[in-house]
Amino acid sequence: MPHSIADHPHPEMLHDDVAGVARAAEVLRGGGLLALPTETVYGLAADARNPQAVARIFEAKGRPRFNPLIVHVASVDQVEELAEVTPVARKLAEAFWPGAMTLVLPSRGKVADLVGGGLDTLAVRIPAHPLARKVLEAFGGPVAAPSANPSGRVSPTKAAHVADSLGSKVDAILDGGSCTVGLESTILAPDLRAVRLLREGGIAREAIEAVVGPLATDLTPGRVEAPGQMERHYATQMPLVVGGEARSGDLVIGFGSAPGDLTLSAKGDLLEAAANLFSVLHDADRLAMARGAERIRVTDIPEIGLGRAINDRLRRAAFQANQ
Ligand code: TXA
Ligand code: MG
Numbered sequence: 001m002p003h004s005i006a007d008h009p010h011p012e013m014l015h016d017d018v019a020g021v022a023r024a025a026e027v028l029r030g031g032g033l034l035a036l037p038t039e040t041v042y043g044l045a046a047d048a049r050n051p052q053a054v055a056r057i058f059e060a061k062g063r064p065r066f067n068p069l070i071v072h073v074a075s076v077d078q079v080e081e082l083a084e085v086t087p088v089a090r091k092l093a094e095a096f097w098p099g100a101m102t103l104v105l106p107s108r109g110k111v112a113d114l115v116g117g118g119l120d121t122l123a124v125r126i127p128a129h130p131l132a133r134k135v136l137e138a139f140g141g142p143v144a145a146p147s148a149n150p151s152g153r154v155s156p157t158k159a160a161h162v163a164d165s166l167g168s169k170v171d172a173i174l175d176g177g178s179c180t181v182g183l184e185s186t187i188l189a190p191d192l193r194a195v196r197l198l199r200e201g202g203i204a205r206e207a208i209e210a211v212v213g214p215l216a217t218d219l220t221p222g223r224v225e226a227p228g229q230m231e232r233h234y235a236t237q238m239p240l241v242v243g244g245e246a247r248s249g250d251l252v253i254g255f256g257s258a259p260g261d262l263t264l265s266a267k268g269d270l271l272e273a274a275a276n277l278f279s280v281l282h283d284a285d286r287l288a289m290a291r292g293a294e295r296i297r298v299t300d301i302p303e304i305g306l307g308r309a310i311n312d313r314l315r316r317a318a319f320q321a322n323q
Helices: 018-029 051-061 076-082 087-096 130-139 159-169 205-212 270-291 307-318
Strands: 012-014 034-036 043-047 070-072 101-106 121-125 172-174 186-190 195-199 240-242 250-254 295-298
Touching: 012 018, 018 034, 018 043, 018 130, 018 172, 034 130, 034 159, 043 051, 043 070, 051 159, 076 087, 076 121, 087 101, 087 186, 087 205, 159 172, 159 270, 186 205, 195 205, 240 307, 250 270, 270 295, 270 307
Parallel strands: 012 172, 034 172, 070 121, 101 186, 240 295, 250 295
Antiparallel strands: 034 043, 101 121, 186 195
């Protein structure tokens, strides 16, 4: 099926209807790039079995080649075709799929080599977003999808975020509204002796530990387990700092009773803050530039539940500014 990025200087906008789902599956079948909504963030999706299509993901994001991708499917049967589902993995799958959890499992080598970045494991997820599920079912195969943002920048939680940052590089954008979780998936490696937490994310550590017991964490700085966990990530255009005294030139993002020009959650609700995080960072960038602010300052967030994943993203966003 002829399908070339050069034919589409502007992406095709698709909607949450039968025609949108059918066209989205067709774009994937044709080796195209599709911005796909999931409950965590929008993904930049391509057929995981098609090496050229996968290569285009890296090219569009400007992403380092060594950084492997998450593969999305609609069912545990499909996961089993791609990877070995160990007993602990099955327990986790039953508890958290479909949902904001990615499992790193022994790969069966069924996807393009570029997807795994040379590792013998594969990261897989069954997303819960109804529209994503319809597309995955209509397409029928494995879909590789990193977050749909240029490498290192803030992740997209609305179709407009994708259109603004990657618009000319994707063939189609499927608009599924705002992402309800708003943080990337929690990444786990269920090994024989322990389940290792590779990335904090949309499912809180406490919820996972209630199912499989204490997690092993090896998030030692400098030792990068999930290769995409580079220190500088989620960067706003404007320097960002976390906590500290407000100063002139600040554009402040508040939380709970701490006021701000914008807020993550006026109620101090971590679930709401997670869902708002990336959208508020996108807005803060725009507002800071419009006002001539010098930096974005985010109020401290408590380090519990989803607060851990929110703080992880904020620390990485702030990394540059603190150098
Ligand atoms: O919620 C999400 O996870 C979103 C949506 C679109 O599903 N995707 C996402 O993908 O955040 P991305 O590419 O931005 O992050 C994937 C992370 C990276 O840190 C990568 O290094 C890690 O997954 N990863 C992928 N395969 C891996 C593997 N075999 N072993 C360890 N880490 C892996
Ligand atoms: Mg990402």
